[in-house]
Amino acid sequence: MRPGPVTVRPPATSANLGPGFDAFGLALELRDEVVVEALPEPGLTVEVFGEGAGDVPLDERHLLVRALRAGFDALGGQPAGLRVTCRNRIPHGRGLGSSSAAICAGLTAARDLADGGALVLDDDALLDLANRIEGHPDNVAPALRGGLTIAWTQQDPDGPRRAGAPQKPDPAGHTVRQPEHMRAFALRLDPVPQVAAVAFVPPNRLATEVARGLLPDMVPHRDAAFNAGRAALLTAALTAPGLSAHHRAELLHAGTRDRLHQGYRAAAMPDSAALIRRLRAEGFAAFVSGAGPTVLALTVGPEWEQKAVGYAPPDWDVMVLTVAGAGTAGGAGPVSGAVRADTP
Ligand SMILES: Nc1ncnc2c1ncn2[C@@H]1O[C@H](COP(=O)(O)OP(=O)(O)O)[C@@H](O)[C@H]1O
């Protein structure tokens, strides 16, 4: 174990993007900053500045600490003591992936502090472990890989024998929500550089767990078929080169329609639903970011960004965000994934 400190900067992420429920995710250039140090003396110190300060627990229940512990468990051992400093900018409980950012930051920091960490917990194992903690892969995939990601889970023939996979939930509750044999995978794509996102963040929160509870067990076949087609269209609208801005905006608008989750959740976020209707009527590719209540509009250039910003309700925050890790898909270097770690 190295003492560090290690600094990790996980990005915000927007999941679903309309039709890609639990599959699509986009990394956004809005980052928390976390510094983690392994100490020789026992003890845990957690400091939080910015988002979540005075709100999140400062002990072993802290989400990032739980991820650190799960990471160290997978890597073979815990350090004697830990000091964690969080400077948070990603809003909590708004659908911008704050929990995924914390989980991915914790796991990445644990891996960076462990000698030979990347050999035991490679990028694929890290994604899988992050998904086990978060419970769905669509935020952790872009947080770790950057850009636009399509994530999925499938049965793992190696099951619990696979390196890095926790054998069972440990007594301290270090979280294993996914069934042991379902493994997470992700494909990373690069949206064209003109694409950015305008995030409209309301003052109220909606916990993802609560929003997931609003979804039905079954959906009509025609709705599933509708979403499958729109999801395929959205992938092309985000990544196909050579389209005019006008044509791309039209395809993004059609490609962000959804019938599988937003309608079922609308009653829990009526102001977001109303803003989406307004933006879509003006031609913007607007949808609920993750489980909400943030609204995201995909844009195709500065004029679209400026026009979209004008629709922000008075007491909401509005941010124009570029895609995090854009242009580095498959590339080498510290920003090839979206979580950036600096070790001295
Ligand atoms: N940086 C963080 N540090 C500690 N806990 C966090 C952090 N980010 C998120 N959380 C926990 O996750 C909760 C939000 O998760 P969730 O409901 O999934 O919303 P989000 O869409 O922001 O991910 C917070 O209320 C907090 O308990």
Ligand SMILES: N[C@@H](CCOP(=O)(O)O)C(=O)O
């Ligand atoms: N697919 C999930 C995404 C949740 O994202 P979050 O940022 O709100 O945690 C869902 O829609 O439940």
